[in-house]
Amino acid sequence: xxxxxxxxxxxxxxxxxxxxxxxxxxxxxxxxxxxxxxxxxxxxxxxxxxxxxxxxxxxxxxxxxxxxxxxxxxxxxxxxxxxxxxxxxxxxxxxxxxxxxxxxxxxxxxxxxxxxxxxxxxxxxxxxxxxxxxxxxxxxxxxxxxxxxxxxxxxxxxxxxxxxxxxxxxxxxxxxxxxxxxxxxxxxxxxxxxxxxxxxxxxxxxxxxxxxxxxxxxxxxxxxxxxxxxxxxxxxxxxxxxxxxxxxxxxxxxxxxxxxxxxxxxxxxxxxxxxxxxxxxxxxxxxxxxxxxxxxxxxxxxxxxxxxxxxxxxxxxxxxxxxxxxxxxxxxxxxxxxxxxxxxxxxxxxxxxxxxxxxxxxxxxxxxxxxxxxxxxxxxxxxxxxxxxxxxxxxxxxxxxxxxxxxxxxxxxxxxxxxxxxxxxxxxxxxxxxxxxxxxxxxxxxxxxxxxxxxxxxxxxxxxxxxxxxxxxxxxxxxxxxxxxxxxxxxxxxxxxxxxxxxxxxxxxxxxxxxxxxxxxxxxxxxxxxxxxxxxxxxxxxxxxxxxxxxxxxxxxxxxx
Numbered sequence: 001x002x003x004x005x006x007x008x009x010x011x012x013x014x015x016x017x018x019x020x021x022x023x024x025x026x027x028x029x030x031x032x033x034x035x036x037x038x039x040x041x042x043x044x045x046x047x048x049x050x051x052x053x054x055x056x057x058x059x060x061x062x063x064x065x066x067x068x069x070x071x072x073x074x075x076x077x078x079x080x081x082x083x084x085x086x087x088x089x090x091x092x093x094x095x096x097x098x099x100x101x102x103x104x105x106x107x108x109x110x111x112x113x114x115x116x117x118x119x120x121x122x123x124x125x126x127x128x129x130x131x132x133x134x135x136x137x138x139x140x141x142x143x144x145x146x147x148x149x150x151x152x153x154x155x156x157x158x159x160x161x162x163x164x165x166x167x168x169x170x171x172x173x174x175x176x177x178x179x180x181x182x183x184x185x186x187x188x189x190x191x192x193x194x195x196x197x198x199x200x201x202x203x204x205x206x207x208x209x210x211x212x213x214x215x216x217x218x219x220x221x222x223x224x225x226x227x228x229x230x231x232x233x234x235x236x237x238x239x240x241x242x243x244x245x246x247x248x249x250x251x252x253x254x255x256x257x258x259x260x261x262x263x264x265x266x267x268x269x270x271x272x273x274x275x276x277x278x279x280x281x282x283x284x285x286x287x288x289x290x291x292x293x294x295x296x297x298x299x300x301x302x303x304x305x306x307x308x309x310x311x312x313x314x315x316x317x318x319x320x321x322x323x324x325x326x327x328x329x330x331x332x333x334x335x336x337x338x339x340x341x342x343x344x345x346x347x348x349x350x351x352x353x354x355x356x357x358x359x360x361x362x363x364x365x366x367x368x369x370x371x372x373x374x375x376x377x378x379x380x381x382x383x384x385x386x387x388x389x390x391x392x393x394x395x396x397x398x399x400x401x402x403x404x405x406x407x408x409x410x411x412x413x414x415x416x417x418x419x420x421x422x423x424x425x426x427x428x429x430x431x432x433x434x435x436x437x438x439x440x441x442x443x444x445x446x447x448x449x450x451x452x453x454x455x456x457x458x459x460x461x462x463x464x465x466x467x468x469x470x471x472x473x474x475x476x477x478x479x480x481x482x483x484x485x486x487x488x489x490x491x492x493x494x495x496x497x498x499x500x501x502x503x504x505x506x507x508x509x510x511x512x513x514x515x516x517x518x519x520x521x522x523x524x525x526x527x528x529x530x531x532x533x534x535x536x537x538x539x540x541x542x543x544x545x546x547x548x549x550x551x552x553x554x555x556x557x558x559x560x561x
Contacts, residue, residue: 020316020335020349021442021463027511027542030069030455031079036061037456039094040359040448043105043416046070046132051363051416053077054134056091056109059358059450060118063088066109066127068134069456074544074555075366075444076513077458086136089115090122092148093204093359096416097161099152100186103409104129105416108163109138110147118172121146124165124181126188142181143190146174153207154413155180155216157236157385159424161413163188170201170223170252171277178202178220178230180238197240200225208258208267208420211243211292214384214427216420221253221271224278229269231292236385246286247297252279255359259313261322262340263390266290268299272308272326281306283326285342300342306331310360314393314443318463322392323348325445327357333447333459351459356451362393362443363417365458366544368557370395370438377433384427389419391439397421401434460511460542462487462559481547487559494519494531496547501525505548508538508558516543535560 039056046052050071057064065088067081092110099106107127114120124147125138146169152161160183167176180194202220210217215232222228231243254274258267266288275281283302307329313322317337324336324343333351336343364370377387397414400407402425413422421435442461449456464486482495494506506519519533538560547554 021461022349022351022445022459023462023541024350024352026351026353026447026457027460028077028458030077030081032453032455033080034452035067035455036064036450036452037448038092038358038450039066039109040361040446040456041094041096041107041416042361042363042446043096045105045129045134047104048073050075050367051365053446053456054094054096054107055081055448055456056094058089058091058112060090060112061450061452063090063115066091066094066107066134071365072513073553074509074513074546075368075460076509076511076544079455079512083133085127085134087138090117093150095150095152095163097152098413099126099161099183100128101160101410102129102186104132107134108150108152110150110165112146112148112169114144121169123147124150124163126163140188142188145179146176149202149204151205151207152415153216153420154386154422155207155218155232155238156182157215157422157424157426158183159411159413159422160184160186161415161422164205164207164218166200166202166205166220168199168201168222170203173201173224175199175201175225178205178218178228180218194238195240196220196228196230196242198228198242200228203254204256204271206256206258209386209388210258210267210269210288211290212266214379214381214386216386216422219256219258219269221256223252223254223274226251227253227269227271234382236383244293245295247295248284250279252277253284254309255311257311257313259322259392260388261338262320270311270313270324272311272328273305274308274328275304276307280304281308283308283311283324287341302336302343303345310357310447312360312362312445314362314440316443318441325360325362327355327360327447329356330354330451331357333357333360333445353457355447355449355454355457357447358450359448361417361446362440363446364395364440364442365444365446365460366555366557367395368555369440369442369461369463371441372436372438375435375437377435379427379429379431379433382429385424386420386422387433387435389421389435389437389439392419393417393440393443394419395438395440397435397437399436402427403431458511462542464557464559481545481554481556483545483556483558487561488535489561490536491532491534492558494533494545496529498524498526498529502549505546506531507546508535509544509546511542511544
């Protein structure tokens with residue numbers, strides 16, 4: 001596929017290269033409350049326009065709930081979840097997506113073990129979203145199977161998200177086929193699924209167009225055996241035989257991420273090694289070119305990590321190349337800077353924490369640095385049903401056009417944070433797809449920890465906003481808010497332009513939403529109002545400046561050094 005990119009906002013980011021914009025301790029930590037947090041998803045569950053945090057608790061340690069931390073509407077979160085499922089299980093990882101095309105995000109969750117623990121298989125299940133809240137018990141539950149991870153994606157081009165499931169139980173040496181449950185107009189059936197021809201001890205799964213033929217493929221990473229890619233045929237059908245097998249013999253992998261190191265390249269495959277029961281505990285990268293190989297060894301390996309686990313790809317240095325974020329059991333979060341091909345082996349960032357990192361996700365939780373972009377994709381394949389956007393971490397897709405015709409949302413599907421657009425419309429050679437969307441320039445990092453004595457983390461991005469501040473869109477009744485200097489260490493100046501006489505409330509809040517400083521509350525006349533305030537009493541960190549007028553709200557990130 002040929003891509004042509006245009007931005008509404010042109011910014012030069014080179015001066016930010018190599019700067020890792022995160023504090024070494026998390027800016028937010030949830031109350032642990034004994035939670036063994038494993039699965040993690042970021043998406044707008046209640047439909048208020050703000051991404052929430054969905055966590056599946058349990059792992060193989062204790063039967064617990066699936067929970068949701070709702071966004072306070074400014075990028076901050078409560079310390080305890082405000083929703084939890086009625087059922088409990090040994091929950092593994094989860095995937096978010098609109099399964100039944102009703103406009104609400106649903107949650108698919110893997111259950112690793114059955115109620116009696118090891119020796120008893122679990123299942124995969126789906127909590128449907130009923131008007132802004134996940135149902136208390138899942139409407140779909142599969143038959144018994146061991147599964148630690150699942151992924152959503154439209155693998156057959158019918159406009160509905162299908163459910164790929166990593167199967168097997170490596171600790172006991174139980175190998176099982178990988179599965180795909182096909183979506184039948186919003187409903188999954190135990191009898192309607194695809195199985196791999198190879199049995200695996202798979203711990204993670206991902207969906208991406210690995211060979212760039214316009215159809216979705218499925219990746220499984222495993223312990224005690226090879227890793228596999230199952231490619232779709234030119235007719236869009238996932239083949240039961242693996243098209244690619246990793247050639248390493250000492251293979252004990254934990255988590256997977258796929259992504260394009262630079263636009264126009266095939267996606268690479270990255271996975272963390274975990275040497276708890278074998279292997280070398282290194283991160284491996286597999287890079288592909290056409291014709292797609294049937295087997296290959298890693299093109300890059302990291303220094304030994306040990307008990308590697310969560311992994312994520314994003315451009316954190318603003319240099320238009322992907323960097324690698326990863327963690328492990330009782331290890332810090334670390335970031336390796338990318339060079340467009342692979343990664344430097346010496347971490348450019350190491351957190352001061354030592355938690356049991358299970359999953360890593362990223363989003364602009366406060367929506368204070370979204371960049372609007374348009375990708376124009378010319379189809380150079382005989383047929384296709386999906387396109388990949390040019391930026392890796394996507395906040396939202398506003399519209400999709402095919403040959404100048406605007407598609408309704410039932411004719412395409414996206415996934416929270418992913419740069420994949422699945423189309424119900426079959427594309428042909430020469431067709432043109434135009435996608436208007438926002439991407440995440442400076443993402444906040446969210447981590448789930450399965451150490452029950454440690455909460456889940458948010459590391460807020462400390463870069464000063466350089467993009468579109470969505471809070472000010474349509475807020476002319478309130479006015480315009482500017483803060484300088486930002487970052488600040490002593491005093492800040494706040495400048496507000498009001499377009500009418502109005503009552504305003506101006507406060508500074510921490511990232512839990514708690515007010516830490518009142519700046520002004522009362523009537524103020526139309527025009528420019530300016531405040532100077534000392535912030536030396538505040539701890540170094542990320543804060544939110546809130547300007548309120550009735551129901552109107554403007555939020556700005558403030559960084560205190």
